[in-house]
Amino acid sequence: MVTCLGDMFFPEVGVSVTRLLRRLGVTVDFPLGQTCCGQPLFNSGYHAGATRVAARTVEVFRDAEHVVVPSGSCAYMVRHEYPALLRDTPARAEAERLAGQTYELSQFLVRVLGKTRFKASVSGRVTYHDSCHLLRGLHESEAPRILLKNLEGAELVELPGGDECCGFGGSFSVRLPEVSSQILDKKIRNIEATGAACVVACDSGCLMQMGGGLGRRRSKVRPLHLAELLAGDER
Amino acid sequence: MSETDLSVPFRRRAGSALGDKHLQEALTIATTKFIGLRRDAFDEFPEGERLRDLAREIKEATLQHLDRYVEQLIDSVERLGGHVHYATTPEEARRVVLDIAARTGARMAVKSKSMASEEIHLNEALEAAGVIPIETDLGEYIIQLAHERPSHIIAPAIHKTKGQVADLFAKELKRQVAADPEELTRIARVELRQKFLEADLGITGANFAVADTGTVVLVTNEGNGRMVTSLPRVHVAIMGVEKVVPSMTDLMVFLQILAKSATGQKLSVYTTLVRGPRRPGELEGPDEFHLVLLDNGRIRQIAGPLREALYCLRCGACLNVCPVYRQIGGHAYGYTYPGPIGILLTAMLEGPGSVKDLAHASSLCGACVDACPVRIDIPKMLVELRREIDEARIAPWTERLAYGLMEKVLASPTLYRWSKPLARLLQRPFARDGRIRSVPLAFTEWTRTRDLPALAPQTFHERWPTLK
Numbered sequence: 001m002v003t004c005l006g007d008m009f010f011p012e013v014g015v016s017v018t019r020l021l022r023r024l025g026v027t028v029d030f031p032l033g034q035t036c037c038g039q040p041l042f043n044s045g046y047h048a049g050a051t052r053v054a055a056r057t058v059e060v061f062r063d064a065e066h067v068v069v070p071s072g073s074c075a076y077m078v079r080h081e082y083p084a085l086l087r088d089t090p091a092r093a094e095a096e097r098l099a100g101q102t103y104e105l106s107q108f109l110v111r112v113l114g115k116t117r118f119k120a121s122v123s124g125r126v127t128y129h130d131s132c133h134l135l136r137g138l139h140e141s142e143a144p145r146i147l148l149k150n151l152e153g154a155e156l157v158e159l160p161g162g163d164e165c166c167g168f169g170g171s172f173s174v175r176l177p178e179v180s181s182q183i184l185d186k187k188i189r190n191i192e193a194t195g196a197a198c199v200v201a202c203d204s205g206c207l208m209q210m211g212g213g214l215g216r217r218r219s220k221v222r223p224l225h226l227a228e229l230l231a232g233d234e235r
Numbered sequence: 236m237s238e239t240d241l242s243v244p245f246r247r248r249a250g251s252a253l254g255d256k257h258l259q260e261a262l263t264i265a266t267t268k269f270i271g272l273r274r275d276a277f278d279e280f281p282e283g284e285r286l287r288d289l290a291r292e293i294k295e296a297t298l299q300h301l302d303r304y305v306e307q308l309i310d311s312v313e314r315l316g317g318h319v320h321y322a323t324t325p326e327e328a329r330r331v332v333l334d335i336a337a338r339t340g341a342r343m344a345v346k347s348k349s350m351a352s353e354e355i356h357l358n359e360a361l362e363a364a365g366v367i368p369i370e371t372d373l374g375e376y377i378i379q380l381a382h383e384r385p386s387h388i389i390a391p392a393i394h395k396t397k398g399q400v401a402d403l404f405a406k407e408l409k410r411q412v413a414a415d416p417e418e419l420t421r422i423a424r425v426e427l428r429q430k431f432l433e434a435d436l437g438i439t440g441a442n443f444a445v446a447d448t449g450t451v452v453l454v455t456n457e458g459n460g461r462m463v464t465s466l467p468r469v470h471v472a473i474m475g476v477e478k479v480v481p482s483m484t485d486l487m488v489f490l491q492i493l494a495k496s497a498t499g500q501k502l503s504v505y506t507t508l509v510r511g512p513r514r515p516g517e518l519e520g521p522d523e524f525h526l527v528l529l530d531n532g533r534i535r536q537i538a539g540p541l542r543e544a545l546y547c548l549r550c551g552a553c554l555n556v557c558p559v560y561r562q563i564g565g566h567a568y569g570y571t572y573p574g575p576i577g578i579l580l581t582a583m584l585e586g587p588g589s590v591k592d593l594a595h596a597s598s599l600c601g602a603c604v605d606a607c608p609v610r611i612d613i614p615k616m617l618v619e620l621r622r623e624i625d626e627a628r629i630a631p632w633t634e635r636l637a638y639g640l641m642e643k644v645l646a647s648p649t650l651y652r653w654s655k656p657l658a659r660l661l662q663r664p665f666a667r668d669g670r671i672r673s674v675p676l677a678f679t680e681w682t683r684t685r686d687l688p689a690l691a692p693q694t695f696h697e698r699w700p701t702l703k
């Protein structure tokens with residue numbers, strides 16, 4: 001599943017995921033009917049619309065053995081919100097099945113495939129930002145760190161306040177842009193203080209926010225999705 | 236007392252807070268300190284996680300039979316010679332207190348920190364009735380001098396730096412005062428000592444009330460709570476009706492996690508247990524004891540969508556970790572209870588219409604749930620409030636149109652596919668090297684401070700055929 005932001009703004013992440021999974025022997029399919037997980041509608045309170053988008057997504061992925069999403073918040077949406085949203089619809093059983101089969105990328109690599117050692121596509125210091133939904137929604141802080149610590153050619157430095165929100169929050173970032181930007185300022189100061197060449201995250205939303213702020217400041221730090229970093233050869 | 240001007244839109248109120256250098260300094264120092272203290276306290280307390288679960292279960296079970304526990308509490312307090320009053324509205328609660336003050340001829344009231352008394356705007360009512368209210372918690376004392384309202388549930392003057400407090404004291408006392416916390420505290424203590432002795436009425440809140448023993452529990456750090464409950468002739472405690480706990484055993488569960496969540500202390504310095512008025516043979520304590528139970532929209536939510544907000548212990552942990560609160564402080568929210576839990580409590584007390592902007596004052600990052608001693612799922616209820624706001628159709632029509640359009644596009648693969656060439660065409664005047672630095676309409680707010688990635692020359696959908 002390559003959800004809306006990834007599809008439109010970061011297609012190279014999807015390409016990296018495809019290559020990575022194929023190299024690990026996974027048969028990768030991309031059902032063309034998919035669009036977005038419906039989270040923007042859901043989080044803003046437009047639940048009738050979110051339910052329709054969710055029902056479609058469940059239908060599109062009904063034949064998938066595992067669904068891998070390179071975005072923590074979309075994985076959270078499918079795993080935790082779909083079953084409740086579709087509780088009173090005919091799609092209920094399918095929604096529960098899909099919730100059980102859906103994994104954020106780092107979780108899939110580490111917890112399903114048991115693959116933890118990769119070669120880095122860039123060298124030097126990297127730092128990691130915990131995306132809120134992956135960390136506190138899916139309770140996952142380990143899988144990405146296992147992958148990053150084992151990376152050949154890159155060194156992980158912990159980000160001070162790495163578990164704090166980057167200020168994205170979907171519509172929050174445009175409804176309260178001043179507050180969102182000030183939260184981001186702090187995040188960027190912390191990132192730059194690590195001396196890392198790139199900041200890694202597992203969520204398109206955070207990458208858009210942090211990348212937007214780093215770009216505006218003409219910072220040398222590159223925002224990178226975990227998949228892009230792992231796209232070196234598997235050892 | 237100065238109020239936040241609610242006619243100013245929330246976004247502008249937040250904007251002013253962001254530009255206030257003193258506020259920013261004070262907030263960063265205080266919230267960072269609280270976060271560290273809380274984390275250390277729970278790191279050293281392995282049974283903490285289990286007790287948090289247990290506390291949550293006790294809250295759930297108590298609310299299930301709240302009527303029974305409230306009746307039991309009333310019986311217990313009356314058996315001890317105290318009086319219990321039930322107030323459905325803030326007006327009723329104020330009336331109860333003013334009647335007690337009038338009947339006992341009270342001229343001055345000393346107060347221990349109480350959010351419930353803030354909620355019913357008691358100080359203004361007392362002043363109007365000729366009773367002078369004196370706040371005796373140091374933070375409350377400071378903001379009373381400044382004619383402000385609390386900006387944090389447990390640290391009401393969190394928005395002030397020590398320099399600002401020194402200036403405030405200097406103005407009040409008309410002499411030089413050093414910006415030294417110990418010196419400032421000493422001054423307040425001297426000023427307040429006489430008031431404790433003079434006051435006729437002692438007013439407190441209550442952190443808990445134990446149903447089967449009639450014990451009203453105050454958790455404080457300065458000892459002022461104990462003075463307020465023992466020196467004046469009359470003691471009135473005001474408490475949200477949901478704060479009743481069944482037994483002393485249950486109380487112990489909460490006491491073990493409350494101070495750790497609030498300030499990182501194992502226990503607060505004072506845990507005051509009040510059981511009715513002074514009994515024959517006792518040396519201290521009031522002649523009269525009154526407990527005011529406040530509903531004010533709470534009971535309705537036992538079966539409502541905000542039910543979980545009734546578990547709140549008022550520890551303030553969710554404020555300290557909230558990225559929004561940490562940037563804007565408490566006053567910008569505009570109501571008695573600030574921060575993430577405050578949005579829910581405001582919706583509970585004032586109705587969901589009052590939070591149509593505040594419901595969006597969260598990135599839904601979930602830091603509040605992790606910090607909450609009873610794990611209240613605040614983001615879930617914020618989303619629920621947003622849904623209510625959508626269904627009540629009070630969001631601006633432009634927003635509803637935009638989300639309606641979004642749904643159409645996201646629910647149709649064809650529209651989704653064709654929206655991309657269209658977007659590419661529209662972004663052409665603005666995009667340079669794959670990024671957009673300025674763009675009109677919806678995303679102009681984004682691009683003021685951040686670059687926006689341009690729509691990729693080929694989306695993943697468009698690249699997929701070449702990857703097969």
